[in-house]
Amino acid sequence: MNATDVLLDGFDRVRHAVSRVLEGLSDDQLAHRVNGTSNSIAWLVWHLTRVQDDHVADLAGTGQVWETDGWADRFGLPLPPEDTGYGHDDEQVAAVVASAGLLLGYHEAVCARTQDYLRGVEAADLSEVVDESWDPPVTRAVRLVSVLEDDLQHVGQAAFVRGLLS
Numbered sequence: 001m002n003a004t005d006v007l008l009d010g011f012d013r014v015r016h017a018v019s020r021v022l023e024g025l026s027d028d029q030l031a032h033r034v035n036g037t038s039n040s041i042a043w044l045v046w047h048l049t050r051v052q053d054d055h056v057a058d059l060a061g062t063g064q065v066w067e068t069d070g071w072a073d074r075f076g077l078p079l080p081p082e083d084t085g086y087g088h089d090d091e092q093v094a095a096v097v098a099s100a101g102l103l104l105g106y107h108e109a110v111c112a113r114t115q116d117y118l119r120g121v122e123a124a125d126l127s128e129v130v131d132e133s134w135d136p137p138v139t140r141a142v143r144l145v146s147v148l149e150d151d152l153q154h155v156g157q158a159a160f161v162r163g164l165l166s
Helices: 002-021 029-032 041-059 071-075 088-095 101-118 122-125 140-165
Strands: 129-131
Touching: 002 041, 002 101, 002 140, 029 041, 029 088, 029 101, 041 122, 071 101, 122 129, 122 140, 129 140
Parallel strands: none
Antiparallel strands: none
């Protein structure tokens, strides 16, 4: 197993976790905010998927699935198309309302794009610096691990909220 295989496995685990979190939930359950201001399951899944889409598209030098495949139009959110949810306030979090099918469809599309990208990454590509604005500079591998870590945290938060719904 090489580093790319590990990343493929990690992102596939996120995909399965997202599917389990969304399974059988109503739109109201997906939009539920535990204390009235916390992140909803819909927002958490949308956000983790948007960040993955944004960052992998940047690494691959392609457009984001959100825009190129029409997901922004399907969701119809009152947010700019480039919005990933970073820094959202209470009103913006509340604006992210979507069905489980829509969230899962977008997530699956982003996962497919991520897998395609990773299958084309060579071991040497992973050590390439992709962002010099950090100290130390960020390599392709570090950026991918960062996305994976963010995804895992947010899907864990969504699973926690799901558990509170029971």
